[in-house]
Amino acid sequence: MVRTTAIQTDGSALHRLSGTIRARYETPIAFQVGGRILGRDIDAGQRVMAGQLLFSLDPRDLNEAVNIAKAQLATTEAALATARSELKRQKKLVADNLISEFELERFELAKRSAASQRNAAKAGLEQARITRSYAELQAKHSGILMEVSGEPGQVVSVGQTVAVLAQNGKRDVELFLPDSRQPPRSGVAKLNDGSSVDLELREIAGAADPASRTWRARYRITSIKDDLPLGSIVQVQLTSEDTEQDTLVVPLGALDERDNGPRVWRVIDGHAQPVSVQIIGLGAEQARIKADLPPDTRIIALGTHLLVPGMAVRTHDQ
Template identity: 80%
Template structure:
């Protein structure tokens, strides 16, 4: 009895790989057809991405003294000239500080005059042998102390006068105010940013690149008018952004073009030479990502097998990867999301 059951199961398994067509003929199912492409080596990493025109120098503007903002004479987006008034603080507290410092100086002047007069009187007494020389030294020390206190009072007055002058915030350079946050009535502390000035002059292009790629040293930017300008790497962020996992890089525009509108978007092409032999180029359709890392698929003895890879860069049609595969390896070009390890496939060259 058991032999009959085993035989029946074998018949079912054999028939499971077949189907019946319209004419009633039993036809065996064929493995899916896949197209193969040859991966190529590539010594050029190319990034095509958007960049933003930024000023070479973007300066936060802040008061050097604290207080309540009395007036705001500018708006965001406004062009300002060097020395132009931006904000002013309520000067009452600063004026009182100046008055107090002036009173301290007057007191110090009076104390010094008294000390000098007393010293002269004591010298006359010494000449008449009415007091000892030791007493003279004590009055000389008092005169020097009064003189030092007067110098300190003068310095305090000057410092208070400088602080009062800081109540008017003026620009040191000309440029465009790309951000204004200070408002009349707002109380600000020393060094608190109330505006950001994009200085006139040289312009940069700011881009953000994937964490897996270091910014190349050169590239080109296509402007709105269709012209292209050469780019040269100027600075790189010290570390990748922990949230977006991107590198911020700024490229100087080598040609003289200081009239580019700030914040405008340009198309950037960045490239760099590399000698890494494992840098390969594959079609975008060959990439497969299912949450456990990128991979591609190759065919071994008629069966699909995955290969783990690292994606270096992407463009409109191709991906640049690193993988432990020799050049000229044949891989599956499309439909990789439907494959499973060891799945039987038929191949077709592309």
């Protein structure tokens, strides 16, 4: 007994898929300084507004850095005041012809050096204050927190993700497509409320997933649908504009590549008969072929390497 299956037209496996509503922009959130998390003011799934406090670090080390910068600024300002006073005194000596102009240049250089050090210390204090402000991590955009991994007491490094924010605004539909063909450019998604929205391909992963052999694709929702619930499942029908009308899809197990080239097997009057085919592309589970066979023709799906022309077989449809 052999199992048979119906030949499909190319792209039929892509016509209806399940997709997931995703935010157009999903931003990893991280501190710009390292330290120990002191407070966490949010939870996963919570809506937040731009500017809202999310996390805070222990500020003691950052406060100490500001104090050190203040002390450095005070020291350089005192040095600058001394250099200015000394330069003023030396100018009087030049006026009285007690020292030369050449000697005066040394004090002018010292004053300029002290001014530069003061400016550097002033900039260092400003930078220390800015760094201290990084101890409070605020939302840069309004949206929903999809993930929250940071916990009070946890020591985090610079750039370590502590949450993921799905920004309010545009939405995409994320799909995983078989690797046997390029993704269609457009489609339609049916929402849970029964309405439909048009889709346009926005991005496609650079490589197929090595485990599932699928391509991750994101389709933009062309209409304004900013309130769609994130993570909800929608039914998607894609439009294959570039599909060749005579290209067919068969299971990999239906291909027989012995002897005289690739072929598939039909059952005619209870006997197996081969039909030559041209292979267009191979996927993880299916093959795209060209053959002189109409769509929906039933062919033997498994065990074709055991068949010979005219062999008597009994069929079991799938």
